[in-house]
Amino acid sequence: MKLSLRLILFSSLTILLVICIAYVSILDSRVINKLEGVLWTVPAKVYARPLELAEGGNINIGQLKKELEILSYEQTKKLPDNPGEFSLNQNSASIFIRGFKSQEPGFYKLQFEKGRIESIKRQDGISIDLIQLEPLSIGGMFPSHLQDRILLNLSQVPTDFQEMLLIVEDKNFYNHRGISLKSITRAFIRNTRALGIEEGGSTITQQLAKSLFFSPEQTIRRKIKEAIAALLIEIHYTKEEILLAYINDVFVAQAGRRAIHGFGLASQFFFGTDLKNLTLDQKALLVGMLKGPSLYSPTKNPERAKARRDLVLTLVKNDSLISEEEYFELKDRPLKIIPPTFKSLSKYPAFNDIVTLDLRKNFDDSDLRTKGLRIITNLDPVVQDYLEESIRKTKAKLEKRYGSQLNELEGAGIVVDSFSGEVVAAVGSTKPNSYGFNRAINAVRPIGSLIKPFIYLSALQQYGKYNLSTLLDDSKLSVPLSGDNVWEPNNFDKKFHGDVPLHLALSESYNVATTRLGMELGYSAVQETFTKLGIKKRISNYPSIFVGSFEMSPLQAIQAYQTIASEGFFSPLNSIRSVESSEDVLSLSYPYKVEQRFRSEPIYLLKFVLKQTFISGTARGYPLKVLEKWKVGGKTGTSDEQRDSWFVGYAGNYLMLVWLGFDDNRKSPLTGRSGALQVWKSFMSKLDPLSYEVRRPSRIKYEWVDAKDGLLSGQKCKGSIFIPFIEGTEPEIIPQNRKKCRINKESYSSKVINKIKEAIEAK
């Protein structure tokens, strides 16, 4: 009997021991999995391009100010003496840069002269030729648990911050083995007296264990579990590793659906800079928030947050980390946090969609959600801001003019650096910050007359046959279709114009002449041009295709115009500049890709006509001086029954496309001119872009021709225009009646003088 009782007792104890060992083993593996799993799954962060300020570079002071405001810099009247401050004068700007990567934080003074940066000097007077502002954080690729963090290594965590954290959270950190009996006893006595939980006796290791299990409950069972987990953590990891895991993992704030974990991200989130660049009062604020991220949130409860920060400062003063004087000076400082740069998951949903499309070509979803990649995009936040404002304001103006019928008007806009194909801004709705259907990518609509330049470019490449003064037939056209059907295109003004020179047919956007030209060229020749312009879609063999029944999305259409704006050089559109790993190592670069798809001569001729849109065509109304400065060109487009209003145009290096219309494809009162063009105009007047001089192709020469018959004319002849030709293709016939008013052929000497003049001009 005794033996069997002993056996039962022994067996029970053995079973209990086995259960305990199994439980601890399971807990152990969970602790390790969590510590090496969740903690190191860092979502990719998406950034705008960093603004570079270069000595000798162009500068627009208004845009610099806007950029600084977007980055939450504060304008001061005196010279800035804190990170994140700037002051502006008529010819200079002083900025206290927060610092980013290799760009040291500090004071820099920029001197301007005639729209250029004359000099950049540090506070000590030393000249610097190039500085970078930190890039704006614009979103992230978050995993389902929506935890966000920036991983730091211990060398990136200042020593005074580590000391401050330990003074406040766990003074005995380096002396205990995960749990501190002293702290637990103290907390137990206090809580028993209060008959509730009033004080926690958790060490940093316990807090880490607690956060790994994501459970906020305060029960004895959980406390025991937490204590065992803490002991296990201490067995597996060194003190430095534990402290670093805590610094990277601790929950600091909630921003919408996004949970801000770790001090690396908290520093960026509240102060816009790295932890290493923070001042002691800023560090104290972050440490103070740990007691209650919501209760001591500087955005929600600034007074409580300040009181808590001051308490932290008192603790570190008592521990002699700072002197009495420093304490009073730090205590007097205001909180000065920056407004969160993005509350939700992304500030620029349409642009981020394009980034995601580009990223998916090289990365899978799990890489983006876990590897802590830094994605530097081409987004220019100032350009994006102007684009959003232009769409919003233009819609409001149109509503005022046309009434409630435009309440549901939608739109999309994309801005591209035509030189490189870099997408710098995008909106996919007339409510640019709202999520949902992204029309910039997904609204595939008939492009109307936006197609015409592609057809004329097909013709101008056949330079032996077509030049700008070639006459095209714009008389009534009947195209037999299958069965007894006949298709008869009409012009916008419902008139036929007979024979018209090619340049006029394009600048006036004549449908009939264009259809005839397209049919004459043939579908395959036009298709070839489309392909060279980067249009992947095949055209169908219907003549209506030549007058705009062809459907494209705004993103596809702007790609085709990039090659035209960029003198015939095709660059695939791209929203990403580089992707770096969390250790700042370049993971993937997106190099410039340039391919010459067209000779510069036909492109020059086409651009000459696209400029006419602004001089005498649908976009007329700008002073010539502005047109010369911007080096503009563009095309309006209106689809059947005004269901779509398009405008695409370039100025300087910026190419912008706008689409306006309704999602349900209903008719609108807007044409390309009265709708989309107005957005473009509003945008460009804000941007006021600069352009750089491009050499005219050597085979281009100008000649006086008659505006109507396209034959040779003279400067003094009535109705004559001065237009470019590829040398040798200009008309040869001079009608009898114009012989007198045509200037006599240049003498040899004047020819030489003109050549010299041209050479000097070119220099």
Add this chain to the structure above:
Amino acid sequence: MNIKLKNYFIALILMSLIMGCASASKKETDFYDLEVEKFSSSVKSLLTDLEFLKKEILKVNANKPSIQRILIEADNLWMKKDLKQASSTLERGLRIAKDESALYLRLAHLRLEQGLAKESSAFAERGLLNKGASSWELLLLKIYSAQKN
């Protein structure tokens, strides 16, 4: 550039012009190809001597001090054979100034070293559109642009 080299190039250009005239008379007027014909295959042959071209290109400086600093950075990377980073540094320069021929020349050469002849030619062609390019820079750019023919 030493005098010997200069003479060599003057001779080349003269030869090119003579050959150009000869070829122009042979062919029907092809407006586009005329210039390239003039330039002749003898200049194209310089593309086989990449080391010589590299030396010449490294001597081309930028006008703006900020771009000059970028050039030095890119050249150092180039010397270390880190073509990817060198290229990305030069592209950074292009974002600041699109009218610096030194950038186009280096990019044209780097792309060639990366085995991207078509892109090398395209960068050179783009550089040729730059109004501020000097005659020497134009001549060097012409060499790279000649690849496509």
